[in-house]
């Protein structure tokens with residue numbers, strides 16, 4: 635490198651043997667800092683570069699997930715040496731991570747692995763308490779116990795997100811099994827009690843939930859049952875709806891924006907058999923939420939990770955992702971999906987993410 639005091643991003647990248655996109659990610663993670671010229675161009679001082687070189691022996695530069703080739707994929711199972719924000723190092727909980735994806739095998743009510751005020755967007759679908767046979771979680775609580783559990787985990791999520799953080803909560807509209815309940819209304823009320831602000835509700839018309847067997851009183855007004863074959867995504871936020879933190883770079887296309895801001899979403903549910911989990915949502919659900927409600931490079935959390943659909947969507951869209959599941963078997967499943975489906979899909983997305 636030519637001897638001078640300040641270097642452009644391109645020169646710095648060349649000197650360190652990494653891409654300019656990696657430099658931007660490193661800067662975002664606080665690993666390297668720059669000053670700006672009056673024209674807004676980054677300049678990295680010689681001192682900064684030398685400091686980075688000294689300290690970088692302890693960590694790896696954050697890679698763009700869209701650029702991973704199968705052989706490059708950095709796997710570290712419960713052996714973290716360096717983990718960037720927003721996740722703390724707890725090797726007993728950290729099941730798997732790459733430079734941008736973390737899977738924690740933990741109870742979301744108890745984990746102290748996620749830092750407060752660190753998450754840009756939560757996308758999740760909790761257990762619905764409808765007697766699904768999960769490996770660990772008991773899905774047959776009384777409705778009151780279920781609502782107490784809901785309040786506990788919503789409180790934790792409120793702590794995790796930033797002041798301008800958002801929350802996309804996929805839940806059923808009603809509960810029909812084991813007594814009618816206004817689930818969406820009850821959970822939304824609890825979310826507001828916890829401190830969340832309400833923004834809107836998206837109706838997800840999951841075209842394959844057509845198992846209509848309970849009519850109540852057939853062709854009679856005595857006691858008919860009405861069932862809406864849809865689920866909802868309740869959109870909440872912490873303090874400010876306008877998002878000011880993050881890269882401020884959106885990757886949503888005009889067509890997607892027009893289609894997805896219409897609050898009725900039509901796409902198929904995911905096959906339990908194909909994925910190997912009893913209640914997965916399709917990757918399309920978190921993908922839409924992520925592209926509509928977060929900036930490129932933001933940090934996304936799924937506190938009920940299951941088969942890892944949200945992390946697959948993070949990988950596809952160039953977001954950092956944290957997933958938590960109480961069950962080790964599902965953490966393993968999520969990891970496997972990232973290494974197989976994540977790699978395949980990534981090829982499709984190479985052209986749309988990572989370039990600045």
Ligand SMILES: C[S@@+](CC[C@H](N)C(=O)[O-])C[C@H]1O[C@@H](n2cnc3c(N)ncnc32)[C@H](O)[C@@H]1O
Nearest residue numbers: 741742760771913914915938940941943959960
């Ligand atoms: C509805 S599933 C999520 C499915 C996921 N959206 C997917 O696409 O596969 C709920 C998940 O929450 C997990 N779970 C239940 N209680 C939990 C807790 N206290 N902490 C963390 N995970 C929990 C279950 O093991 C289950 O995998």
